Amino acid sequence: MQAKDLSETVCRVCGRDDGSLLWDRHGVPQYVICDCCGIESGLGDDQLSKVRENRGHWVAQGAPWDVPKNRPAGWDVLRQLSAVPAEWR
Template sequence: MFYTCHLCGYPEQNKPPWTQEGLSPSYEICPCCGIEFGVDDINLLGFEIYKREWFEKGRDWFDQAKRPVNWEQEEQLKSINKIKHEELPFYLLDAK
């Protein structure tokens, strides 16, 4: 089973970025946007700053070795809306 990054929509995370309670991060790093769950997104302000900076820098792929050959960035970003409620950090639970 794979999980989705709540910042960039990368759909192949091996672990949920946050536990089902939204209180405990995995500390995994997303190979697409590079966010470290529980560090860069420990609160809403950190999440928004990281997201803004990633977008401003052109949304470059963080780990080029893991970038899919036929990657469609806009399609991937659409998958953010499909993230299961229980996979979100606590501060985004009310926003969903």
């Protein structure tokens, strides 16, 4: 029986997916900082309560980009949030 691949490239907090590996196939965080919400994988997104708290704080602040120059033209926060994996909503 093969182990489940736990790789993740979608930010658990904001739904951004730039292809960066945030969690490896064994479920180990890679400590990558999201350009959008600024959360570091493994530090602010390892428990559902933290994910929800960080998402709420980020949205309450107006959903600012941590690295504004990387914000795509026509960016839609609601569309991006819809990409948050179901288990992290």
